[in-house]
Amino acid sequence: MSEQTKVPGKFVREEMGEMGKAIGLLISGTLVYHHCSNRNATLLSLLSDVLIVLLSSLAILGLLFRQLNVSVPVDPLEWQISQDTACNIVARLANTVGAAESVLRVAATGHDKRLFVKVVICLYFLAALGRIISGVTIAYAGLCLFCLSMLFQSSTGNTVLNRNGEILD
Secondary structure, three states, rough: OOOHHHHHHHHHHHHHHHHHHHHHHHHHHHHHHHHHHOOOOOHHHHHHHHHHHHHHHHHHHHHHHHHOOOOOOOHHOOOOOHHHHHHHHHHHHHHHHHHHHHHHHHHOOOOOHHHHHHHHHHHHHHHHHHHHHHHHHHHHHHHHHHHHHHHHHHOOOOOOOOOOEEEEO
């Protein structure tokens, strides 16, 4: 029996969560793209703008809550991530960098001719694309494709079919 038949509401909540992540990521990416591309600003100015807005919003909300005698049950200074989560993030980053480094090392030695040709073609394509379109536009297009793939996966569900077209558990 699959998870969908065991707990009907769980599958729908997970699907909506993935859709929400994709839409939130797309909205955030759109704002970053607008800030960096249309305003010709840097990521540092974006970061400072975000911090200024957050700090001023928190200050205004804090003053408003004090005036209305509203107690806030959660202290943002108490928010922390667990040590396992931090280690997981660093491990994934290290694995990604290590995999990219090993692919480039194998391609640079010339032992794998196909990999070398693939890397050269990919780098040449990216260099030509970078001359035509700005890097921010390329990053935004990649983000849009990633969000579309997340939306497509959440809408179709992650089902595995056998050769006869039957759903496997």
